[in-house]
Amino acid sequence: MPKPLPQSAKTISKQDSPLGQLAS
Secondary structure, eight states: OOSOOOHHHHHHHHHOHHHHHHHO
């Protein structure tokens, strides 16, 4: 897990790691 993202981004990051990086 990269940096602590908002809840919405956190849920996406849980499903797809690349998605979480984009949100960050």
